[in-house]
Amino acid sequence: MALLEINKLTKAFGGLTAVDGLSFEIAGGEILGLIGPNGAGKTTVFNCISGFLPPDSGDVTFEGRSMVQRQPFSICKRGLARTFQIVKPFPAISVLDNVMVGALLREPSVSIAQAEALNIIDFMGLKKMTRQEARGLPLPLRKRLELARALATKPKLLLLDEVMAGLNPTEVDELIGLIREINDQGVSIFMIEHVMRGVMALSQRVIVINYGQKIAEGLPCDVVLDNAVIEAYLGKEFISAQCT
C-alpha cells in the first residue's frame, strides 16, 4: 500500500481550476518531485494535502486514512509535515523556540523536547544561531529553519515547498545532502522544486503538472525529455530551460 494516495483531486478558485482531477501516489521511503510552471497548481496540491485548503472533490489518503476534512494540525499529528514556499518562521522568538514548537508535538516534556530540538538544529547546521531571533536570519537559513521545524514533528512524509529556491549552488548541494540523509532515516519526501539540480539529484520519480493536470510522470531523466514537459515547462529550447 502506498503511503500517500491522491485520487482525482480537484480544486477551483472562482472560475479558475487550479488542480484538475489529479491522481498519484507516494510509496514509503520514496522521494517524489513535483514540477511545473508557476501557477500550475503545485502549491494548491500541497495545501489540499496538508489540510490548508479543502479540495472540491477527490480524496487524499495517508496510510489508508482519508485526510480530507481534517484540520492541518491533525494531519501533521498523523505524520505528514510541510514547509511553506514563503517561509513562515515565528519571527520574534529564537531558533530554538521555533524548533521546539515542532518537537513538542510528540514530546510532552519541555526539557526533552528542547534536547531533541537542539539535535535537529545541530543536524541542520543552525547551531550558531540557536539563541538568535528567527527574524534576523538570512533567507537561506530561514529555509533551513523551516525544514528543521517540520522535521522536529517526526514526520513520516515531508512536503517541501521550494526549499532550495534562492540558495546558491553550494548551498543547494549541502541541502541535497541533508535531505538525502533525512530520507535515509526513513522519511518519505514529496518536494515542489524549481531548482532542477535538486530535482534531478534527489527525486526517484517526478510528476509534472500544468494547469492542474498531470502531463508527465516518471524517472527524472525520462521526464525532462518528454515533449509535453519541454513545451509546458522546460521551454522549447530545452537546453536553456528555466532551470534557475
Added chain:
Amino acid sequence: MEKKTVTRAGMNRRTFLKVSGAAGLGVASATFGVPSLLRAAPKTIKIGSIQPVTGPLAVIGQGSRLGNQLAIDYINANGGINSMGGAKLELVLGDSESKPEVGRQEADRLINEGAVVLVGPFQSGVAMAIATLAEQRQVPFVMDVAALDAITQKGYEHVFRVFITAGGLVAGALKYYKTVTEAAGVHPKRAVVTNTADPFGKGMSGGFLKMLKGSGLPVEVVERIQYPLGIQDLSAEVARIKAAKPDIIFPISRIGDSVILLRELYKQRVDLMGIFGPGSPGWYEPEFVKDMDKLAFYSMTNVPWINPESPSYQRGNAAFLKASGKNLDTNSAYAYTGALVIADALERAGSTKTKDILKSLRETNYADHPVVGGAIKFNDKGDNTGALTALVQIQPDPDLLKRVRIVLPKDFAQSENIIFPAPQLWER
C-alpha cells in the same frame, strides 16, 4: 460664557503659579505619603471635597466644588473657626471623574493630605464608595448632594446627608402636584412618566409611580418611557408619548435630554396641560432656561431649591455670581450648605478629633443656610430631617435670572400665581 472664560483664565494663571511652585519636592513627598507634619498644628483645618469635575457630570461637579469653596472662603473671611483660635479652613480638592474607584482613591488621598472631614460627591454610586471608605478610615463624611436612600441605610456612623432623600423628594412631588391641581380645579386624567434609566431616574420614577397609585388622585399613568442617560434622540419616544394622548407629562430627566424632549414635544405638537417634573435636574438650569426660552415657560419642577430670601443665599449667591457668572443652583447651593454645616460642626466641636466632630455633627441644628427647608438636624441614620423640596415654575420675565420662581411651599413662594394649565408650547 464669555464672562466665565475670563474668570477661568484668571484662575488658570493662579493655579499654574501655585502648581509650578509646588512641583518637584512637593509632588514626590505628598504623593508618596511622607507622614504630614502639618497635621499636628491646627492652624489650618483641611476639608476634603470630592466632586466630579471632569467627565459627563463636570458641569455639576465644577459648580459644586465652587459651592464648597465659597462657603469656606466665607467662614475664613469671618475669622475662621473661633473655638480653635481662629483656625482657617482649607479645601483640599479631589476629582471623582464620575468613577467610584477614583472617588474612593481621591478621598483616601485627601484624608492622607490631612482632611478631617469629607464633603461631596453628587453621584450616589461614588458616594457609596466614599461612605464605605469614610467608615473604614473613621473620617466624617457629609454628603452635600446624593439622593439615593440606600446610602444612609447601611448604618454607617460617619456618614451624614444634607440633601433630601429620594423618598423625601417623591413625597414632596406628590404633595405639590395635589396642591396645584386642586387649586386650579383641573384634574389631568392621562399622564406619561418619562425617566432616564440611571439609578436616580429609575429610583425616582419607581417611587413616584407607586406613590401616585396609592394617592387616590384621578390620574392614570398611561405610558412609562425609560431611556438611557446621555441619549441623543428622543423622537421615537415623543412619538409614543403623542400616541398615548396624555394631559400631563411627569419627566425625570437631566439637562441634555430635557432639551431634546422639550424640542420634540414642540415639533411633534403634543397637546398638554402642563409639564410637571417630580424631580428633574435640568429643567431649571440657567443654560436650559436661556436656550429654551419660551419653550421652558410654565414647566414646574419639584426640587430641593435655594431660598432666595435667606441672607445666607444672598451672600453665597453674590460670591458665586462673581466667580462663575451663574446663580447658585440646587447642587451648588447644597454644596455651599454642606461646607457650612461642617464649619458649624467644627466650631462647636472645638477640635479636629473625629469623635468630637461626629458628636457635634449629630447635635447639628443649623438654620442659617441658603436652601428651602427647616433647620438642619441629622437623625440617627445621618439624614437631614429639616430637608424640604420646593416647587418651582419657569415664568415669563425679561430677566433670565428671574424666570425660575418658587411657587410652593407658600412660606418660601416668590410668586403667588401658579399657571396651570399652561398654553401649548407652540402658542406662546
Added chain:
Amino acid sequence: MNRLHLLLVLILAVLSGLPLVLSKYTLGIFIMIFYYAYLGQSWNVLTGYTGHISLGHALYIGIGAYTSVFLAQHYGLSPWVGMFAGGILASLVALILGFLGFRFGLRGVYFVILTIAFAEITRLVVSHIEVLGSFSGIFLDFDPSFRNFQFRGNIPYYYIALTMMVLSLAAVRLIEISKLGRFMVAIREDEDAAQALGVNTFKYNMIAIAISAFMTALGGCFYANYIFYLHPDSLFGMGLSIELILRPIVGGMGTLFGPILGSFILTPLSEVSRAYFSKGGLEGMHLILYGIITILVVLFMPKGIIVYVRQWLKPLIPERKGDD
C-alpha cells in the same frame, strides 16, 4: 538563583514591608498598581501571548464582581469561594466568545469588534436585570471580616492585591515555559505555521481565552469588595477595558514583567497628574497630559518600556550558552 532572581526577591521583600512605613493613601495607590498590574497580566495571557486583541476585557471583571457579590448577597457564599464561581462563569462566557471568534477565523479588527460587542451586550443585559441592581448597580454591605473579603484598613487589601499580582506573575511564568505557552506564542507569531506543526490552534486559543477570563474575573471580585459599589457602566464599559490594556501596552505586551512595569509607571502617573492638575480652572488637564504621555510612549517605545529596563538590567542576567 542568579542575580536577577535575587533582585526580584529583594523587590518583593521591600513591597512586603511597605505597609509598615507608608500612609493608607499611598498604600491605596499601591493597591491600584497591583490591581491594574494583575488585570494587565490577565489580559496579557490572551493578547500579549496569543495575539488576539481583546478590547472587551471589562466583561470578565464585571462577571467576576457581579457573580461573587450576587452569591454573597443571596446565598451567603463567601467571596473567597464566589470569586472562583465568577472565574468559571467568565471562562464559560469567554469560551462562547472564543468559539465564535476562533471557529470563524475572526482576526485583528474583527476580533476586536467581537470583544467590544460582547462587553456592550452584557452591559445592557445586566442593566436590565433587577436582581443585579439593574441601572442602579449594587451597593455592598460593609461588614468587615476575613470571610466576607472586607477589611477596615488598607493593609489586608494591600497584601491580597500583592499576592494576586505575584501569583499572576508566577502563573504566566509557568505558562510561558510550558508547552501551552510555547504553543500560544507560536499562534501569535504565525497561526498557519503553528497549525502546520501540529498545534491545534483552536484548542489553544480557547485555553488561552479561558485562562485570561478566569484570572480577570478574580480581579473583579477584588474590586467589588474594595470599592463596595458595582455599576454596569463602569464595570462592563469600554472605559475600563481600555484602562486595563494601557499598562501592559506601555510596559510591554507579551512579556512577563511588562504589565507590572506599566502599572508601576502609569498608575502613579495618573494619580499624580490628577492630584496636581485637576485644580480649579484646569479641570481636564490631567487627562490631557495622561493622553499625551501614552501617545509618546507608544510612538517612541513601541515595544514597551520593558525593553529599556532589560538593557539596564543586562549585567544582572547571566549569559546563556548556545547549547545548554
Added chain:
Amino acid sequence: MLNVRDINVFYGDMQALRGISLEVKKGEVVSVIGSNGAGKSTLLRAISGILRARNGTISFNDRNITNAHSAGIVAAGISHVPEGRQVFPNMTVKENLEMGAQFPHMKKAATATIEEVYSFFPRLKERLGQNAGTLSGGEQQMLAMGRGLMSLPQLMMLDEPSLGLAPLLVSTIFEIIEKINQLGTSILLIEQNVFQSLKISHRGYVLENGTIALSGTGEALLENPHIRKTYLGL
C-alpha cells in the same frame, strides 16, 4: 543614463546588497540575473526609492537620485513594474492605466499613451471597463507594464515579467519588451528566465549573495560556463 555606484542596502541588520555598481546606457536592455533572494528585487526597490541605500550613489541622467522620494524618481523618468504586478484590483483597467500618469506632462500625453499601450496589449482594450482584480495573471502583467508606460519612462525596470505565465505568453512579453526598447525606452530587466532575457539584452549582470559576481554582454554571459552550469542547468 542610470548609474549605480557602490550601494549597500540593509533590511534591519541584514545586508541585502553589498557594494553594487551597475550602469544602464541610453537605449540599452540590461538584465540582472541571479537566484531568488540574491537581492535583485532589492536593487530595483533601492533605485525606485522604496528602500534606502545606506551608502553609495544612484544617479540618473547625471542627477543624483540616491534616496530621493519615489514620486520624484517616477517624475524623473524611471518606472518600476514590480514583481507580483501590484495592480489596483478594485479599479478598472482604464483607471489603472490613468493612475500611471501622475505628473502634468504625463497627464497631458495620457490619451495618446493609452492608445499606444492598447497597441502593445490589445487584450487590455477589450477589458478596459473591467476591474483589474478580475483579470488573469497574464493580463495583470500586461496591465502592470502598460501602467508603467503611462509615466513616459526613459528607463523601465521590469521585475520578473514572465513569472507564472504560460510559455506562449512569455514569448509575447519578451517580444513586447524588445518593441518598447526599440521605441526608445531603456530597459532594466530582472528575470529568472535567464536564457530568454539574456538573449534580448545588450548587457547583463549576475547578482549572487548581494554582490555582482559577473557582468558582460548578453552573448558573452550565455557562453559563460558558470552561468551555463548554475543558471541554465547545463
Added chain:
Amino acid sequence: MGMDSTLAVQLLIQGVLLGGVYGLIAIGLSLIFGVMGIINFAHGQMMVMGMYISYWIFVLLGIDPYISLVAVAAAIFILGWLIQYTVVNRILDYPEAMQVLPLVSIGLILENAALMLWGPDHRSPQTALGLDSMWVGPIMVDTSRLIAFVLAIIITFLIFIFLKKSNLGKCIRAASDNRTGAVLVGIDVDRIYNMSFAIGAATTGAAGCLLVPLLPISPHIGHDFTLTAFIVVILGGMGNLLGALVGGVILGVAE
C-alpha cells in the same frame, strides 16, 4: 390611517432622517479604515469639536450651522491632518493593539480640551430652523432633520463622486487598493493618507454641524458617537462608503 400605523410611519421617517446623519458620521470612519486599516477611536470626539466650532461661530457671528458647515469641515479637516501627520502616520505599521491606544488617547485629549475650552455645560443654541417642523397629514417631518438628511446625502454623494472621478480621489482609492502599487506609480502615499484622514475628519465635522440644532453639545458625548459610527460601519461593511449610509439608516430606524 389608524393610530398605530401613523406612529409607525412617524417613527420610520424620523429614523430614516436621523440615519442619514449617522451615515455621514460613519463614512469618515469607513474611509479612514478602508484606506489605512486604522480604526479611528477618536472619531466621535472629532465630531464634538466640529459641533463646538459650529456653536462658537453661531454664538459669536450669528451664522447658522448649516452655513458654517463648510468652515467647520475645513477646521476639522486641518485637525484631522494634524492628527494624521503627528501620530497616525507613525503607527500604520504597528500591530493592531498598539494602534488602538494612541487614537483612544487622542479622543481623551480632544474631549478634555473641549472641557477646558468651552466648559462642561450643555449648550444648545436656538438656531433659525431648530424648532421648525412640517406636517404631512398627521405625520410630522422635522425640518432640521430633513435638512440634515438631505445635506448628509449630498455630502455622501459628493464624496462618492470625488473618489470616483477626481484625480485625488482616484489616488486615494489606488493607495487603499495597493499601497506598493501606488508608491510605484509616483503617488505620494503619505500625503494621500493625510488627505484621507483629513477628509474622513471633515465629514464627521460636517455631521457635527448638522447635529447642532438637534441636540445639546457637551464635551463628553463623543464616545457615544464613536460607538454609533462603529455599529453603522459594521452594519454597512468595513471600508464600504455607501454601505455606511445604508447602515446609518438601518441604525436610525432600529433605534
